[in-house]
Amino acid sequence: MTQRNKNIVITGCGAVSPYGIGIPALFEGLKTGQSAISLAPFYDEESVVKKAGYCHDFKPELYNPSNSFTKSLKRLARGTQFAIIAADQALEAVGYQSEENKGDRVGIVLSSTRTVLEKTEQFYEVLLDKGPRATSPLIFQETVNNASASHISIKYKITGPCITLTEGATSAFTGIVMASGWLRAGKVDRVLLLCAEGLTTFCQKAYNHALGHAPVVSNKTDNCCPFSLERNGYVLGEGAVAIILETQEHAIKHHANIRALIAGWGFAHDAYRVGRCHPEGRGLEMAMKNAIEMSNLSPNEIDWIIANANGSVVGDSAESRAINRVWKNDAPPVSAIKSMLGETEGITGGFAMLAGLLGMEYDILFPTLNYQTIDPSCSVDCVPNQSRIKASQHILLNAMGFGGTCGSVVMTKPCL
Amino acid sequence: MDNIAITGLGCITSLGPDKDKVFDNLIKGKNGIKPIQSFDVSAYAGKQGGEVKDLTSTPDAINTTCPQYERAAWLLLKATREAIDDASLILNQQNPFRIALSTGTTLGGMVNGENYYRALHQNDQKIHPNQIISASQYAPNDFVMSELGLRGMSLVTSTACSASSHAIGYALELLQNDLADVVFAGGFEPMSELTFAGFSILRSITQDKIRPFDKNRTGLVLGEGAGMLVLERESEAQKRGARIYALLAGYGSSSDAYHTTAPHKEGLGAARAMRMALNEAKLNLTQVDYINAHGTATPANDIAETQAIKNVFGEQAYRIPISSIKSMIGHTLGAAGAIEAVATLLTIHNNAIPPTINYSTPDLACDLDYVPNQSRQIKVQAALSNSFGFGGNNAVLAFVKPDLS
Numbered sequence: 001m002t003q004r005n006k007n008i009v010i011t012g013c014g015a016v017s018p019y020g021i022g023i024p025a026l027f028e029g030l031k032t033g034q035s036a037i038s039l040a041p042f043y044d045e046e047s048v049v050k051k052a053g054y055c056h057d058f059k060p061e062l063y064n065p066s067n068s069f070t071k072s073l074k075r076l077a078r079g080t081q082f083a084i085i086a087a088d089q090a091l092e093a094v095g096y097q098s099e100e101n102k103g104d105r106v107g108i109v110l111s112s113t114r115t116v117l118e119k120t121e122q123f124y125e126v127l128l129d130k131g132p133r134a135t136s137p138l139i140f141q142e143t144v145n146n147a148s149a150s151h152i153s154i155k156y157k158i159t160g161p162c163i164t165l166t167e168g169a170t171s172a173f174t175g176i177v178m179a180s181g182w183l184r185a186g187k188v189d190r191v192l193l194l195c196a197e198g199l200t201t202f203c204q205k206a207y208n209h210a211l212g213h214a215p216v217v218s219n220k221t222d223n224c225c226p227f228s229l230e231r232n233g234y235v236l237g238e239g240a241v242a243i244i245l246e247t248q249e250h251a252i253k254h255h256a257n258i259r260a261l262i263a264g265w266g267f268a269h270d271a272y273r274v275g276r277c278h279p280e281g282r283g284l285e286m287a288m289k290n291a292i293e294m295s296n297l298s299p300n301e302i303d304w305i306i307a308n309a310n311g312s313v314v315g316d317s318a319e320s321r322a323i324n325r326v327w328k329n330d331a332p333p334v335s336a337i338k339s340m341l342g343e344t345e346g347i348t349g350g351f352a353m354l355a356g357l358l359g360m361e362y363d364i365l366f367p368t369l370n371y372q373t374i375d376p377s378c379s380v381d382c383v384p385n386q387s388r389i390k391a392s393q394h395i396l397l398n399a400m401g402f403g404g405t406c407g408s409v410v411m412t413k414p415c416l
Numbered sequence: 417m418d419n420i421a422i423t424g425l426g427c428i429t430s431l432g433p434d435k436d437k438v439f440d441n442l443i444k445g446k447n448g449i450k451p452i453q454s455f456d457v458s459a460y461a462g463k464q465g466g467e468v469k470d471l472t473s474t475p476d477a478i479n480t481t482c483p484q485y486e487r488a489a490w491l492l493l494k495a496t497r498e499a500i501d502d503a504s505l506i507l508n509q510q511n512p513f514r515i516a517l518s519t520g521t522t523l524g525g526m527v528n529g530e531n532y533y534r535a536l537h538q539n540d541q542k543i544h545p546n547q548i549i550s551a552s553q554y555a556p557n558d559f560v561m562s563e564l565g566l567r568g569m570s571l572v573t574s575t576a577c578s579a580s581s582h583a584i585g586y587a588l589e590l591l592q593n594d595l596a597d598v599v600f601a602g603g604f605e606p607m608s609e610l611t612f613a614g615f616s617i618l619r620s621i622t623q624d625k626i627r628p629f630d631k632n633r634t635g636l637v638l639g640e641g642a643g644m645l646v647l648e649r650e651s652e653a654q655k656r657g658a659r660i661y662a663l664l665a666g667y668g669s670s671s672d673a674y675h676t677t678a679p680h681k682e683g684l685g686a687a688r689a690m691r692m693a694l695n696e697a698k699l700n701l702t703q704v705d706y707i708n709a710h711g712t713a714t715p716a717n718d719i720a721e722t723q724a725i726k727n728v729f730g731e732q733a734y735r736i737p738i739s740s741i742k743s744m745i746g747h748t749l750g751a752a753g754a755i756e757a758v759a760t761l762l763t764i765h766n767n768a769i770p771p772t773i774n775y776s777t778p779d780l781a782c783d784l785d786y787v788p789n790q791s792r793q794i795k796v797q798a799a800l801s802n803s804f805g806f807g808g809n810n811a812v813l814a815f816v817k818p819d820l821s
Contacts, residue, residue, distance in 0.1 A: 132616055146806075161671070
């Protein structure tokens with residue numbers, strides 16, 4: 001059936017990261033192996049974890065100084081502000097004009113897990129301190145998970161289908177599945193795939209309390225060192241990624257700049273224990289196999305893997321073991337970009353896709369930072385500490401949620 | 417493209433702990449709305465809601481089944497188990513990697529999140545880490561996947577009132593593109609002070625009864641519960657001799673791009689979503705026998721929804737019976753799409769339409785047939801179910817009996 005064979009491609013993108021606003025800042029940071037993890041302002045003295053991938057000095061006026069723009073972002077959650085700025089970049093990259101009234105041909109998929117917690121906390125604090133009548137309706141409406149999508153649809157007059165996925169790290173990838181369905185069925189011509197998260201004091205306290213019982217939170221070294229023997233947990237990250245997806249046919253017809261092809265995807269659940277990943281990475285193994293199979297490739301055609309690895313003691317070895325089973329101990333280089341950006345949950349897939357397409361465009365593999373001592377349970381070539389020059393044709397991206405969801409996507413370099 | 421069939425249903429609401437009890441009470445026009453017990457409502461103007469019976473803040477039922485989890489996870493597990501049984505599906509005869517769980521919710525595990533936040537606020541040192549782990553949007557799904565040994569995709573949609581309709585629509589995608597063989601699609605929503613306070617301060621909650629489409633309607637009441645559908649490719653369902661309630665023939669989705677809470681006045685986005693669902697289902701306007709309305713009884717929604725239906729159906733709008741079961745169980749937010757889908761499917765299955773209760777005074781601006789107060793026995797072979805969420809997020813599902821040509 002011809003519709004099912006329509007390849008899905010990436011044509012536009014935008015980002016907000018701790019490196020700054022925009023793709024060039026992100027690329028520069030990743031390429032030079034600069035850590036975006038630093039002391040975060042909201043961590044207090046008692047906090048065991050003091051670092052995060054925090055967007056320091058973020059101000060909407062750095063992107064667009066006009067009063068109307070900054071005013072429209074004022075009341076919104078941090079993550080929502082990031083999302084809007086990323087979306088603006090991506091829509092501009094593909095020349096989308098809201099005045100042309102083509103908004104019904106654009107769909108939105110939002111991946112977001114904790115963006116609205118900031119507003120939930122604000123609302124709830126007043127409820128507890130002052131009672132129901134003192135609460136704010138304007139804040140309540142921002143506590144709905146799809147708030148970012150809602151604001152963007154209003155701002156850019158986008159009236160096509162809209163969905164918000166909140167299952168964690170794999171949401172961006174399951175979002176691609178939904179987007180491809182709409183695109184192939186001709187329901188829309190473009191999908192704006194958005195990923196956004198924001199960091200708040202509530203997050204910090206919550207993850208702090210999960211400490212010791214969820215063995216994934218950093219409590220010894222406060223460096224995030226995926227795959228390294230010294231690793232002892234993750235640090236949180238924030239930001240936003242916006243990606244425009246189209247069918248290859250549409251992109252060619254409209255002379256769009258094709259950044260990458262999405263060749264395939266795969267998903268599986270550990271079904272192990274909530275809050276724990278399976279120590280052998282059994283879910284991720286299936287996800288990777290399914291993604292490679294759907295792409296009509298074999299494992300040895302994958303040139304680079306962008307890992308989910310975030311410094312988690314169990315998670316990183318689970319991923320390594322799964323990779324070594326699939327590649328029979330002959331895996332390509334595996335980069336843990338979370339060593340630079342932090343654990344970004346709903347943006348996992350977004351940052352992975354951006355890093356992947358930039359790596360393929362510039363023949364570069366980004367590094368895994370803070371790598372010190374080999375851990376035999378993580379025996380992969382993790383591109384330690386420095387970028388490497390290498391051309392990639394096909395790459396695999398991994399995402400693992402905290403509760404056992406696993407997803408993988410294969411991206412292919414576009415032919416010129 | 418394969419037809420997608422619904423082979424099992426599960427449901428728990430204020431009107432009953434299982435789908436047959438719930439539907440039976442819906443047809444009888446029973447009122448599930450009572451004074452709220454799960455938190456202190458003395459400071460609130462409207463004090464009623466549709467809580468699930470025997471499920472107070474620390475129910476024994478939860479403690480025995482899943483001690484560290486809370487209301488939401490338990491509601492989801494209950495409805496899922498019922499649906500699996502109803503579908504006569506033997507889990508260990510299925511390939512677990514080919515079973516997906518797709519749910520819609522607003523709160524996820526937030527009731528535990530609220531308890532956690534309260535404890536923080538009171539500097540309570542006795543905070544159990546499981547409270548945080550179980551508080552996320554996705555924890556209830558992960559819990560059910562682990563309890564039932566499901567290894568396929570797990571998806572959570574959070575678009576407020578339309579969430580579980582999208583979650584069900586997603587099943588079409590998974591089944592038609594061979595990403596799963598069986599999809600458990602539905603939604604769940606616990607009663608919580610967070611949402612109650614929010615809707616109260618938005619002045620959406622009525623102090624009167626919930627009266628969808630009535631001239632004197634003043635708003636909604638909240639409800640809790642879970643709904644679950646088992647979906648498979650029709651050919652597979654037939655092969656294993658499963659009973660087919662109906663086909664999920666269409667799924668329409670659109671955005672108003674209008675306002676963060678109020679619907680578009682003329683319901684243009686809603687109309688578009690209905691058209692999409694009808695087109696995909698290849699239904700003529702004359703073939704639709706019933707519309708299960710969003711019908712929240714807010715002044716804004718009911719008129720916008722009425723306009724949208726007229727926009728799509730023209731003169732046919734006056735023929736089609738429309739009812740809102742929110743009149744009986746309240747607005748179950750993220751679970752509404754799924755619970756109302758269950759009700760719509762049972763409507764088709766039983767050829768019996770549940771009423772819109774509390775209907776006394778017709779509104780000239782809402783002049784369609786809302787099946788006031790009494791259920792109706794008529795043949796229903798094709799129906800739409802509407803869910804219109806905050807921020808103008810619209811989802812419409814079209815269900816059709818398999819033999820409808």
